[in-house]
Structure formats: C-alpha cells, structure tokens
Amino acid sequence: MQPVLNVEDVRKVEQDLTLEGVSLAELMRRAGHAVAQEVLDLGNLGPVVVLCGTGNNGGDGWVAAELMAKAGAQVEVMTPVEPESLKSPLALMVAQSAVNAGVPFFVAPSRDELDAHLAQAAVVVDALLGTGFHGEPAAPFDIWIDAVNASGAHVVAVDVPSGLSAQTGHAPGGAVFADTTVTMICLKPGLLSGRGRDVCGAIVLAPLAEQAERLVVEADPVAWRCDTADYLETLREPTADVDKYSRGSVLVVGGSTRFPGAAVMAAMAAARSGAGYVTLVVPDRIATVCRTHLLEIPVVGLPTNEEGMFSAGARTEIVKMAEQRSCVLCGPGMGVCADTVSVVSSLLECDVPLVLDADALNALSRMTTNRLDNFPELIRREAPLVLTPHRRELGRLVGQPGEPPSSLTAALEAARRIVWADGGSDICVVAKGESTGCVGVEIALLPKPGPACLATAGSGDVLGGIMAALLARGVVENDVLPLVCAFACEVHGFAANLAAEAHGSRGVMASDLIGNLGLALDAMEEQVSLAVAGVSPEEGE
Numbered sequence: 063m064q065p066v067l068n069v070e071d072v073r074k075v076e077q078d079l080t081l082e083g084v085s086l087a088e089l090m091r092r093a094g095h096a097v098a099q100e101v102l103d104l105g106n107l108g109p110v111v112v113l114c115g116t117g118n119n120g121g122d123g124w125v126a127a128e129l130m131a132k133a134g135a136q137v138e139v140m141t142p143v144e145p146e147s148l149k150s151p152l153a154l155m156v157a158q159s160a161v162n163a164g165v166p167f168f169v170a171p172s173r174d175e176l177d178a179h180l181a182q183a184a185v186v187v188d189a190l191l192g193t194g195f196h197g198e199p200a201a202p203f204d205i206w207i208d209a210v211n212a213s214g215a216h217v218v219a220v221d222v223p224s225g226l227s228a229q230t231g232h233a234p235g236g237a238v239f240a241d242t243t244v245t246m247i248c249l250k251p252g253l254l255s256g257r258g259r260d261v262c263g264a265i266v267l268a269p270l271a272e273q274a275e276r277l278v279v280e281a282d283p284v285a286w287r288c289d290t291a292d293y294l295e296t297l298r299e300p301t302a303d304v305d306k307y308s309r310g311s312v313l314v315v316g317g318s319t320r321f322p323g324a325a326v327m328a329a330m331a332a333a334r335s336g337a338g339y340v341t342l343v344v345p346d347r348i349a350t351v352c353r354t355h356l357l358e359i360p361v362v363g364l365p366t367n368e369e370g371m372f373s374a375g376a377r378t379e380i381v382k383m384a385e386q387r388s389c390v391l392c393g394p395g396m397g398v399c400a401d402t403v404s405v406v407s408s409l410l411e412c413d414v415p416l417v418l419d420a421d422a423l424n425a426l427s428r429m430t431t432n433r434l435d436n437f438p439e440l441i442r443r444e445a446p447l448v449l450t451p452h453r454r455e456l457g458r459l460v461g462q463p464g465e466p467p468s469s470l471t472a473a474l475e476a477a478r479r480i481v482w483a484d485g486g487s488d489i490c491v492v493a494k495g496e497s498t499g500c501v502g503v504e505i506a507l508l509p510k511p512g513p514a515c516l517a518t519a520g521s522g523d524v525l526g527g528i529m530a531a532l533l534a535r536g537v538v539e540n541d542v543l544p545l546v547c548a549f550a551c552e553v554h555g556f557a558a559n560l561a562a563e564a565h566g567s568r569g570v571m572a573s574d575l576i577g578n579l580g581l582a583l584d585a586m587e588e589q590v591s592l593a594v595a596g597v598s599p600e601e602g603e
C-alpha cells in the first residue's frame with residue numbers, strides 16, 4: 063500500500079525533514095537529481111528542453127538541467143524571467159548555479175520561439191508549476207502548456223504536471239500531458255483522481271530521504287493506494303468442499319415498475335461473482351418480467367404499492383428472507399417512498415451483512431433529512447454494513463444535496479463524516495467516482511480505478527452485486543472490510559476492461575460487465591498470487 067498525503071501535509075513533512083537535518087536545499091538537489099536520472103535513463107538522448115517556472119518547482123528543473131548537462135546531455139532551459147530575478151531564494155540559488163555551470167537558457171520566449179525550441183526537443187522537462195499552483199495557469203504558462211502538448215516530445219513532469227492541482231485533480235485551464243511524472247516524497251490525491259488520471263502518465267515516486275516514508279505515515283495519510291499484493295487477505299483458499307449455500311447466499315432487494323433492470327443486473331452480478339445461491343425479491347408487478355431474464359435465480363414477488371414499488375406489506379417477508387442469507391444487497395432500482403424507506407430501516411436492524419446502494423441510500427437520506435452523519439444510531443449494528451454512494455448520493459447523505467463533493471478528497475471527507483459518526487461498527491463507505499475511495503473507520507483505501515466505460519447507467523448495480531457476493535463468502539472483520547470493498551472495485555474495473563475488448567472503449571453497457579465477472583475474479587486472484595510471489599503479470603504469462 064502506498065500512502066497518499068494532502069498537499070498541506072506534504073509541506074509539513076518537508077518541514078519535518080528539515081528538523082531531521084535534511085535542508086530544503088538538499089531536498090531540491092535530490093528532487094532535481096531524481097528528475098535528471100529519469101530523463102538520462104531514457105537513454106540515447108536528443109536535445110532536452112527544461113521549462114522552469116518561478117517557484118521551487120522551477121528550482122527542481124534548474125537542478126535537473128545542470129545535472130543533465132554535466133552528464134553530457136544537450137540541455138537548454140526556458141524561463142519566463144531572468145534567473146537572477148527569481149523570488150524564491152532556493153530557486154534563485156540553483157538557477158545561478160546552473161547558469162554559472164554554463165547551462166544555456168532562454169528568457170521569455172515568444173510562442174513561435176518556444177515552438178521552434180520544442181520542435182527540436184526529444185524530451186521536455188515540465189518544471190513550471192508544482193504543488194504551489196492554484197487556480198488556472200496564468201500567462202505565459204497557459205501558452206507554454208499548450209506548446210508542450212503540441213510538441214510531440216516525450217514529457218517528464220516534475221512533481222505534478224503543470225496546470226493540474228496536486229490536491230484536487232482539477233485542471234480548469236488545461237494541463238501538461240506527461241509521459242512520466244516524477245513526484246516528490248509521496249503520492250498526492252490530485253495525481254490519482256480527476257484529470258490526474260489522464261495527464262500524469264506513469265507516476266514515479268522519488269522519496270528524497272530515507273526518513274520520508276516514516277514521516278509520511280506519521281503525517282496521517284488521507285488515503286492509501288492499494289497494490290495488487292495487498293489483496294492477499296481477501297483471497298479464499300480454493301476448495302471443492304462446498305455446497306451452493308456455503309459459497310454464499312445473497313438476497314437482492316430492489317426493483318420497481320420503473321426500474322426492473324437494475325435489480326436483475328445486481329442479482330446476476332452477485333451470481334457471476336461466486337455467490338452459490340442468489341434470490342431476487344421485487345414488487346410482484348415486475349416479478350414476471352424479472353423471471354424472464356433470470357433462469358437460475360428465483361424471483362420472489364411481494365406486494366406492490368400504487369407507485370410501483372414495494373408496499374408496506376412486503377417488509378416482514380423481506381426481513382424473514384434476509385435473516386436466512388449470508389448477505390443482503392438492497393437498493394438497485396427500488397425507488398424511494400415511505401414504504402421502501404421502512405424496508406431499509408428494517409434491514410438495518412437485521413443481523414446480516416448488508417450492502418446499501420442507490421435508492422436504499424436515497425431512503426437513508428430521506429430518513430435523516432440529508433444528515434446521516436447526525437443519526438449514527440441508525441446505522442450502528444453488529445454485522446458489516448457497506449454503503450456504495452456515487453458523489454451525488456454521498457452529497458445527499460451528508461447535508462450537501464445540491465453540491466456533491468467535487469474531488470476525491472472532498473468525497474473521502476464526506477465519507478469519513480458518516481463512518482466516524484458511526485464510530486466502532488463494521489462499516490465501509492465506498493465513495494464511487496472516476497476514482498473511488500473505500501473508507502472504513504481506520505483507513506481509506508484507493509483501489510486502482512477501472513476504465514471510463516464504467517461511467518454508464520447500471521454499472522453501480524453490478525458493483526453492488528459483486529460486493530454482496532464477496533461479503534457473502536463468510537465473516538469479514540472490521541479491519542479487512544475496506545480491503546474487500548476495494549477488491550470488489552478492482553474486479554469491477556477488470557471486468558470493464560474485458561468488456562471493452564469485446565465492445566470497444568465506448569460501447570460497453572453495464573450488462574456487458576456481468577458475463578466477465580467470473581473471468582475477472584479468476585484473473586485478479588491470479589495477479590494477486592503473482593504479485594505476492596514477486597512476479598510481474600507479464601512474466602506470469
């Protein structure tokens with residue numbers, strides 16, 4: 063697992079490092095060295111153009127330029143201001159050192175001049191804006207960013223691609239598209255979320271100091287990015303000594319006359335994810351249509367109200383069935399009305415692992431007038447509880463109905479409000495989005511995000527089914543619950559990649575994921591075993 067720190071905490075680590083005897087100047091030297099090494103490792107270089115901004119990110123660039131020049135590379139620096147007028151004392155010092163060492167530089171080039179230099183470049187080092195960047199890139203950096211992206215050169219970004227917020231992952235004015243980002247000290251959330259997923263390229267971590275790892279952990283990471291090997295704990299010993307019930311029985315509660323398909327897909331996804339016995343319970347008015355789609359899965363129809371959702375009469379029977387299952391998933395396509403709200407509140411009182419998705423979450427919002435974090439007793443229970451809100455659902459749960467969390471870290475914070483209000487229970491909030499955080503009481507995990515084709519109606523229903531099947535396999539302790547949820551997200555993403563191979567990167571529909579879930583599970587398990595054994599997936603082929 064790799065710790066991810068908020069940018070303000072990275073600054074704190076930087077200060078802590080100075081207290082432990084590693085000066086800022088030394089950190090900058092090492093940062094520049096890491097970047098230079100990355101470029102030199104590309105081998106057989108043509109000209110390298112280093113674009114330096116006016117802050118310490120630019121300072122890293124000047125250091126790298128001097129080191130590369132000393133190693134024999136043909137290097138030149140582009141700077142918006144004369145090196146001697148840099149305001150950051152550190153950047154000033156390293157820029158002067160590079161100039162004294164004879165590194166050629168060009169001040170305030172026009173777009174045409176810049177384009178001409180970049181056209182000759184084999185590699186561009188982007189040291190314009192780092193963690194000190196906020197807002198939109200102002201002139202001339204907006205123009206320089208365009209020029210880099212138009213150049214076709216191989217781009218190595220220093221710490222963060224310029225224009226991208228290392229904190230939020232937003233890049234409202236455009237950002238450099240890097241092939242590689244050499245990031246200092248630790249991962250930052252903006253690199254892993256929002257536009258960061260598109261523009262960072264391969265992320266190379268430069269810890270800069272041997273104390274960094276300890277200090278980063280002490281600085282209380284906002285989340286941890288999962289490595290494949292971490293999922294070892296979620297794997298089950300393969301055994302033939304099973305029956306359909308011991309493989310896990312799942313009850314899916316959902317559907318309405320408006321949305322029968324969501325519940326059908328969730329049930330199929332649970333079955334394809336290894337649950338031995340799945341039952342679907344829906345309002346009786348849609349039971350027949352559900353049965354025509356489900357050969358293996360029994361469909362139980364319960365009384366329907368005038369709105370085409372479960373009526374009050376369904377509640378007792380649902381609870382009776384729930385108590386006999388190893389996991390219950392409630393919400394897909396269910397609709398929200400007084401009757402379905404009462405179904406959700408009764409299921410919360412059942413002593414069975416429970417996944418609440420979609421309209422079950424909207425029911426929770428309704429029960430708590432959008433402030434679930436003020437009603438922790440509602441979700442305090444013995445058995446595990448997983449909530450799988452997308453950002454809008456999450457906003458509705460924590461008092462921001464019209465204003466969903468706008469970044470990964472905002473989503474993690476919202477999820478934490480729920481989890482921490484609850485306190486000690488087995489709870490995990492899976493805050494879904496283009497990057498997803500699985501937030502438990504002790505830890506927030508970031509599974510590797512799936513492809514963008516997951517952004518399609520119904521893909522959340524499929525994820526709900528996977529979650530339920532994995533929880534149904536048996537006891538999941540509090541401390542591994544977020545890991546199991548993260549594993550479910552990666553299986554979901556893996557299945558989406560397989561579906562994209564068959565249907566194209568834009569053609570995937572949620573139902574296409576389902577048939578790939580079994581293969582995705584097998585492949586993920588194999589990758590975990592290989593990673594634990596220290597074999598890369600390519601070597602394993």
Ligand SMILES: NC(=O)C1=CN([C@@H]2O[C@H](COP(=O)(O)OP(=O)(O)OC[C@H]3O[C@@H](n4cnc5c(N)ncnc54)[C@H](O)[C@@H]3O)[C@@H](O)[C@H]2O)[C@@H](O)CC1
Pocket residue numbers: 072073076089090093115116117118119120121122150190191192193194195196197198199200201203220221222246247
């Ligand atoms: N975190 C660390 O431990 C280390 C950080 N270092 C480097 O220092 C960087 C941070 O340095 P700084 O805090 O000086 O910040 P930056 O160099 O990232 O940016 C600050 C400069 O950019 C300008 N700026 C900010 N927003 C702008 C916008 N929208 N348009 C145009 N200009 C804008 C500011 O006026 C200032 O001149 C890191 O990204 C990293 O590259 C390394 O030198 C060494 C270690």
Ligand SMILES: Nc1ncnc2c1ncn2[C@@H]1O[C@H](COP(=O)(O)OP(=O)(O)O)[C@@H](O)[C@H]1O
Pocket residue numbers: 420451452494495496497498511512513514515516517518519520521522523524525554
């Ligand atoms: N751009 C994206 N890249 C990767 N995964 C995404 C992206 N957008 C959404 N997802 C994932 O797709 C799923 C969508 O779930 P959800 O919004 O609940 O869909 P629905 O309600 O239509 O079923 C989530 O698992 C989410 O993390």
Ligand SMILES: [K+]
Pocket residue numbers: 119188189190191192219220221222223224
């Ligand atoms: K940069």
